[in-house]
Amino acid sequence: MSETSATIPATSATSTLLRAGELTVEQRPVPKPAADEVLIEIAAVGVCGSDVHYYRHGRIGDFAVVESPLILGHEASGRIVAVGDDVDERRIGERVAIEPQRPCRVCRQCKAGRYNLCPEMRFYATPPVDGAFTGYVTIPADFAHPVPDELSDEAAALLEPLSVAITTMRKARIVPGSRVLVAGAGPIGIICAQTARAFGAAEVIVSDPVADRRDRALRYGATSVIDPIASDPAELGLAVDAFIDASGAPIAVDRGIRAVGPAGVAVLVGLGHSTMELPVEHIQNNEIIVTGVFRYTDTWPVAAQLVANGQVDLDSLVTGRFGLDEVRAALESDSEPTSLKSIVYPAVARYGA
CATH class of the missing domain: 3.40.50.720 (NAD(P)-binding Rossmann-like Domain)
Structure with a gap:
């Protein structure tokens, strides 16, 4: 593994859903990237309706049920701070938007280009897979998409709903x-x-x-x-x-x-x-x-271009900003009539701190 010269901590603060309606902030070990993965320091995470469903009900219909502690959040952006052995070290330091999927790549759906329908899919913040309300995450290197400098961390995170x-x-x-x-x-x-x-x-x-x-x-x-x-x-x-x-x-x-x-x-x-x-x-x-529509395939480059050239405005959709210890408020912000997108910033205890 190759990593940035900056020190990567052994643990990072994490917002964890223990069960429906119950959240805690705890320290979790920082993961190590596998050979084909990158380690990303999270900058911003958008709150999605699925996060709210898990928080309020502990499930989304019969599709997924929270049966053990779960880290929510799958609309995420950040910076690559370490890479696995098979990943180019020059990627360290890149700002990226995360495509929060881990398909098997070998099943019939993956081979047909429909990897979003992979029966073995591991998707951020879908039980039992943890999400991004934490300091650091890993993802296969090709699902960490570089973003142009003109995109904010918030817009980079919201490339996920734009991909939908x-x-x-x-x-x-x-x-x-x-x-x-x-x-x-x-x-x-x-x-x-x-x-x-x-x-x-x-x-x-x-x-x-x-x-x-x-x-x-x-x-x-x-x-x-x-x-x-x-x-x-x-x-x-x-x-x-x-x-x-x-x-x-x-x-x-x-x-x-x-x-x-x-x-x-x-x-x-x-x-x-x-x-x-x-x-x-x-x-x-x-x-x-x-x-x-069930998620997406091969959308991030298009999404980044639509935002970079001004055809889609994501920044002005942000109506709430929250620190990691304010995740409950972020998840409940959808009850506000003026709310559109709330953003959680895992690097701070409170936004602006």
Whole structure:
């Protein structure tokens, strides 16, 4: 192993979820990178809805259950401070954004280029794999993506949710001139609206029942907004090329699919119910493709470029900043109406300290 001249401590402060609703800050050993890995000193970590689910409920449906102490956080950036024996030493000192996945690389899905669907995937902050609310993490070297100097640590961390949006646009077949309907103006909906415009969409219509969120969407890529309580999107004759659900609400999914025109695409991004009714007749008669999004593949270089050239703004999405001893407050900040993205800084006990 090769490392920076700066001293790497034996342990680092870590926020650990003991069980639903119970967090502690403890010292954990700093991991050693394997031959193909790098050791990253964490700079910033975004709070995701999945982190909140684990914190509040100890599970996400039947998909993953917290059965032992878990480190949350998977939207992360930092600096490489050590490399494994098979990694170029010149990478030490690089600022990077972390793609928080460890696929097996040899299964059928990995070989087909769908490594996000690897059945042996080890994903940050998904039980039993620890995440990044800690000082140092390891990741395979090719999943530590260099970021340009013009990207802040916060923007570099938020390349992860942007990667979800990029995957969504690819699956939605967004091209210049597309008409898109997005349900939900939360963090992912806002990032999807920006990304749709970056992909060339001529119209991006955002539906959300909260007026402040609709106003916010207009500042982040939406060309128009809909109050779904006052107007049913399915009855407005939109005939959009693509519908993107970032709400998880069954009624929003139903109405959104009904708003898709012939041969269009509906992409389900939001974490919703495990089952829901769909407008099958509309889907069948109009040959609509309905698909989901589960993480991402090969998105970080595109994400970094979209931010670097100003097509997507991530920095202004940060509405809360927290130290490692304030993770509880960070996880609960989503209850604030004005909250978009909260960032945790593991290197400080309190932000600004």
